Structures are given as C-alpha cells and as structure tokens.
Amino acid sequence: MRVDLFDFELPPEHIALRPAKPRDSARLLGVGREGVFRDLSVRDLPSLLEPGDVLVFNDTRVIPAQLEGTRGEARIGATLHKRVDLRRWQAFVRNAKRLGEGNVIEFGAGVTGIAETRHADGSWTLMFPGDEPVEVLLERAGRMPLPPYIAGKRPTDEQDRTDYQTMFASKDGAVAAPTAALHFTPELIEALAGRGVKSETLTLHVGAGTFLPVKADDTTDHAMHAEWGRIDAETADRLNAVRAGGNRVIAVGTTSLRLLESATGADGVxxxxxxxxxIFITPGYKFRAIDGLMTNFHLPKSTLFMLVSALMGLERMQAAYGHAIANGYRFYSYGDSSLLLP
Structure with missing residues (x-):
C-alpha cells in the first residue's frame, strides 16, 4: 500500500510532553468498527470489559540507553536499540561519519565504547569493555531515551526515569516504553480484578526502530527492525484457555500485540x-491472537498507525484520529489512549 495513505495533519500542541497525573486520569477514546466514538477516561476501563477477559501487558523495563560522548574532538551520540550479547549493543549513532572500526568513544563517568562493526542501515555494534554489567554502566552514564518528538522540545530530566516506566517494568532491555501501559496504576488493576478481568505479562524489548519514519513510498519496501521477545508456555496456555472459553484477549500496546501475533499459528493457537x-502488520493482515487493543495515538505514516488501521480499517482510524484532534486528545508516548474493539 502507498505510505501516504497513512498521513494526517497533527497540530504540534497536541503532542504531550508530560504524562497525565495521576496516570489513570488520562482520556480514553472508545472505538468500535462502526457507530459513535466514545469519549471516556482510562478509569472507565473496568466497565468496558467483561469478566473473563484478559489484558496482556509488556513487562519490559526501559534502560537509560541514550549516550553522549566524544571521539577526540568529535561529539558522538549513541542510542542503543538491540542487545547483541552481554557486552555488545547495536546502536544508532549521531555523527557516525566521524567513526571508524576500532575507534573508542568516551561517554564519561568512566564508561567507554568501542565501535566494532558498521551495518548496512548505518547503525554500529558498540562493545563496552570492563567487568561491570553494561546495565550498570548505562545507569551511570546514560539518559532515558525519550522519543525525538519529546526530546526535541525539552531536555530529559530525572522525573522521566519514573514517568517513562510502566508499573509492570521488571525485565531490563527496552529503549522505548510500551506506552499504553503507562496509564495503569495499582488501583486500576485492583478495580479490573474486582470486575473479573485477568492480567497476563509477556516481554518484548522495544527498540529505537519503533520511532524510525517509513521512508519508502510503498509498505512492501519497508524493512522492520527486529526486537527480542518471549512468551512462556504457561502464559500461552492460559491465553489459549481464555479464548477457548469465549472471552477476549486484549493487548495493552502494539508491542504486546506484535509479539502475540508472532507467537500464534494459522490455527489461532x-x-x-x-x-x-x-512482524510488520498492515491492512489486509488477518489477526490470529487478539480480540482488541488498548493503545496511544501514533505518528503519521508510522508502522503503528498502519497496524491500528489493519485492526479497525483505515477510514475508521482516520475518522477516529480526526475526532481525537478536534476534541483535544493528547498524542504519542505521554498522551491519551484508545480502546479498539473490532
């Protein structure tokens, strides 16, 4: 499909620079396949789901993967986006033309990286020497990797170390938050449990590739960056039992959805x-694992807007986003949410 079909105009004042306080006070747009759009609150979620439904969360934890350093007099920026092994990460590098294989980058606080391999997409494999775990080095020298549409408008600060983590975050490895789950609080989870709504977790370490624009003119020419994920056997069995019992599996966030769909065969198991x-989901895709999606509002011409258009229909999502803009919803990572029930 033509990428420009997924374009829309978003006034910049709709981009949220801070999350709602408290988190579950954010707005929620209810979207079905047809009918009116429902202007709700995230706190309304228990009344929108049925006993026996299950929400699937991503328990990845964002690491401070944004590094600023020098090689000689050249300033070098690096955003780690995918672990290679215990001491190596693949990274998008700013001012990469000043790097060569074997060059050492000084990131401060006693942290150095060695540029080992340049990849076809322009990224580099960086090796971090020493005995300390790389995660410890990042805590010392790194910053939270806020999306460019936020970082371009204000500096990252200490509050982001809390704001940009979900309450489920427990497995280190993401360089972007699974932002739909940022809206959840212990009180909301308790209310959902009281309604009989179940919760499950999986792990998908979100990479910085999630923010890369689609530069191709046609979706068939776009190459997705790979991300590592895991669903254990017990979780898979419980999710299959939910669907077998006639209840719904609702993915919280596109990251949970993408991993669920990757783990599901043509038989729906x-x-x-x-x-x-x-996995790259565009209109025409036949969903196998999920019955709905809770997700924030996405970038124009992004793979994530293509995904929600595949779930609900392109015209329906264009109308939903038009409604959200006209009614003052806040967009992107720190913004409001939507519940999509096809």
Missing part, C-alpha cells in the same frame, strides 16, 4: 516464543 520478531 498461541505458542511459547523466544527470539526476534520483525
């Missing part, structure tokens, strides 16, 4: 999964 996924 969710299987244990561990490894990379580069």
């Amino acid at each position: 969710i299987r244990p999964f561990e490894g990379d996924t580069a």
